[in-house]
Amino acid sequence: MATSVINTYSDPSLPEWMSAPHSTGTSIMACEFDGGVVIGADSRTTTGAYIANRVTDKLTKITDQIYCCRSGSAADTQAIADIVTYHLNFHKMELGDPPLVETAAAIFRELCYNYRDSLMAGILVAGWDKKKGAQIYSIPIGGMVQRQAVSIGGSGSSYVYGYVDANFKPNMTKEEAKKFVTDTLTLAILRDGSSGGVVRLGVITEAGVERSVILGDQLPKFYEG
Amino acid sequence: MSSIGTGYDLSASQFSPDGRVFQVEYAAKAVENSGTVIGLRGKDGVVFAVEKLITSKLYEPGANKRIFHIDEHVGMAVAGLISDARQIVETARSEASNYRSQYGSPVPLKYLNERVSMYMHAYTLYSAVRPYGCSVVMGTWTDYEGPQMYMLDPSGVSFSYFGCAVGKAKQAAKTEIEKLKLGDLTVKELVREAARIIYLVHDELKDKQFELELSWVSKDTKGRHELVPRELATEAENQAKQALADIEDSDEGEM
Numbered sequence: 001m002a003t004s005v006i007n008t009y010s011d012p013s014l015p016e017w018m019s020a021p022h023s024t025g026t027s028i029m030a031c032e033f034d035g036g037v038v039i040g041a042d043s044r045t046t047t048g049a050y051i052a053n054r055v056t057d058k059l060t061k062i063t064d065q066i067y068c069c070r071s072g073s074a075a076d077t078q079a080i081a082d083i084v085t086y087h088l089n090f091h092k093m094e095l096g097d098p099p100l101v102e103t104a105a106a107i108f109r110e111l112c113y114n115y116r117d118s119l120m121a122g123i124l125v126a127g128w129d130k131k132k133g134a135q136i137y138s139i140p141i142g143g144m145v146q147r148q149a150v151s152i153g154g155s156g157s158s159y160v161y162g163y164v165d166a167n168f169k170p171n172m173t174k175e176e177a178k179k180f181v182t183d184t185l186t187l188a189i190l191r192d193g194s195s196g197g198v199v200r201l202g203v204i205t206e207a208g209v210e211r212s213v214i215l216g217d218q219l220p221k222f223y224e225g
Numbered sequence: 226m227s228s229i230g231t232g233y234d235l236s237a238s239q240f241s242p243d244g245r246v247f248q249v250e251y252a253a254k255a256v257e258n259s260g261t262v263i264g265l266r267g268k269d270g271v272v273f274a275v276e277k278l279i280t281s282k283l284y285e286p287g288a289n290k291r292i293f294h295i296d297e298h299v300g301m302a303v304a305g306l307i308s309d310a311r312q313i314v315e316t317a318r319s320e321a322s323n324y325r326s327q328y329g330s331p332v333p334l335k336y337l338n339e340r341v342s343m344y345m346h347a348y349t350l351y352s353a354v355r356p357y358g359c360s361v362v363m364g365t366w367t368d369y370e371g372p373q374m375y376m377l378d379p380s381g382v383s384f385s386y387f388g389c390a391v392g393k394a395k396q397a398a399k400t401e402i403e404k405l406k407l408g409d410l411t412v413k414e415l416v417r418e419a420a421r422i423i424y425l426v427h428d429e430l431k432d433k434q435f436e437l438e439l440s441w442v443s444k445d446t447k448g449r450h451e452l453v454p455r456e457l458a459t460e461a462e463n464q465a466k467q468a469l470a471d472i473e474d475s476d477e478g479e480m
Contacts, residue, residue, distance in 0.1 A: 106329025
C-alpha cells in the first residue's frame with residue numbers, strides 16, 4: 001500500500017504558515033545605565049501569521065556577563081549564538097579571564113559579515129567587562145558593528161525611534177533604565193503585529209545578571225483610543 | 226650542573242636515563258653565551274635593557290637591534306642566537322595580528338605568552354628540528370591590567386616576573402635586581418637602574434665594546450612600546466658610567 005507523504009513546503013493546499021520560516025518579528029532593546037546595561041525583548045515568534053511561540057526568550061546568554069538580543073530569522077540567530085558561545089568558551093579557557101564584550105562582538109561580526117548573503121540576523125550584543133565596563137554593540141543585517149549607549153532592533157523598533165531619541169538620558173539609574181526599556185518595548189509591541197507577548201528583561205552589571213519578566217497584564221498602559 | 230650526555234643528546238626526541246632532554250639544555254647554553262638582557266617591571270610600566278656586544282668596529286652603530294615591537298603595545302627583548310630570535314619575533318607578530326583580526330582588540334600579553342611558549346615548546350618534541358636557541362622577554366602596560374612581563378626560555382617554559390635577567394652576566398644582574406624595590410619605582414627610575422646594572426655587570430676584559438639598548442612601555446607612553454628617547458637614554462648611560470667610575474675610585478671597589 002502506497003503511503004503518501006505530504007511535502008509541507010510545496011503543497012499549495014496547505015496554509016502558508018506551515019511552510020513560512022520562523023522569524024522573530026521582534027522588538028529588542030539594550031540601554032546603558034550607570035554601572036551596567038539593561039536588555040529587553042518581546043516574546044513572539046511567528047511563522048507567517050501564526051504565533052509559533054508566544055513566550056520566547058530572545059535574550060540569549062553568551063557568557064556569564066555577555067548576552068545577546070536576537071532578531072530576524074530564529075534559526076539563523078540561534079545557530080550564530082551557539083557558534084559564538086562555543087568560540088568564547090574556548091577563548092575564555094585560553095585567556096584565563098572572562099572574555100571582553102568587544103571580543104564577542106568581533107566574533108558575531110565575523111559570522112554575520114562573512115555569511116551575510118545567507119543570513120538574516122540583527123543582533124544586539126550587550127554585557128559588562130572590566131576593561132570598558134558596560135557596553136552595547138549593535139550588529140544589524142549586513143554585519144557592521146557599532147558601539148552605542150542605547151540601541152533598538154527588530155521590526156518593532158521602527159515605531160519607537162522617536163520615543164527613544166526623546167527620552168534617553170546617559171547615566172540613568174538601574175530603575176530608570178529598566179522603566180525606559182519596558183516602556184519603549186511596550187509601545188513597540190502595541191504597534192507592531194510581529195511583536196507581542198511578555199517583556200523579558202535582563203540587567204547585567206559587574207555583579208552578574210538579573211533576569212525578570214513583565215507579564216502582559218502588568219505592562220504599562222498607554223493611550224489606545 | 227653541566228654534564229655531557231653522550232649518546233642521549235643527539236636529538237630532542239630522546240630522554241637521557243636521568244630524565245633530561247639534553248638538546249634543550251644545550252639550547253640554554255647558547256643563551257648563556259649571549260649579551261645580558263634585563264627586564265624590570267615597576268609601578269607604572271616595564272623597561273628592557275640589552276647589552277648588545279659589538280664584535281667589530283666596522284659595524285654601523287645601531288645595527289642588529291635586539292629589542293623588537295610585537296604589536297603597538299608589546300615589546301620583546303631577545304637573548305641567544307639572534308636569527309632564531311627573529312623567527313620567534315615573526316611568530317609573535319603573526320599571533321598578535323591574527324588575534325586582532327579575529328577578536329577585534331589588541332592581544333592580551335598572557336595569551337600571547339601562552340601561544341609563543343607553546344610554539345617554542347613544540348620544537349623540543351621532534352628529532353627533525355632543534356629547539357630555538359634563544360630566550361625572549363616580553364612586556365606591556367595596559368590601563369586595565371597595569372604592567373606585565375614574561376620571560377620564555379628554549380624549553381617553552383615561561384614565568385611572569387617583576388625583574389629578570391638572562392645572558393652572560395645574569396647571575397650578577399639578578400643580584401643587583403634583587404636589591405631594588407621594583408614595585409615602588411617609576412619607569413624613569415627603572416631606566417636609570419637598568420642602565421646602571423648593565424654597565425656594572427659588563428665584563429670589560431672579555432668583551433670590549435657594547436651598545437646599550439633601552440626600551441619601555443608604560444602609562445606615560447600610553448601603552449605604546451617605544452625605544453627610550455635619546456636624551457633620557459644618554460643621561461641614564463652617563464649616570465651609569467659615573468656610578469661605575471665612583472666604584473672604581475673608591476677604596477673598596479665593590480662589585
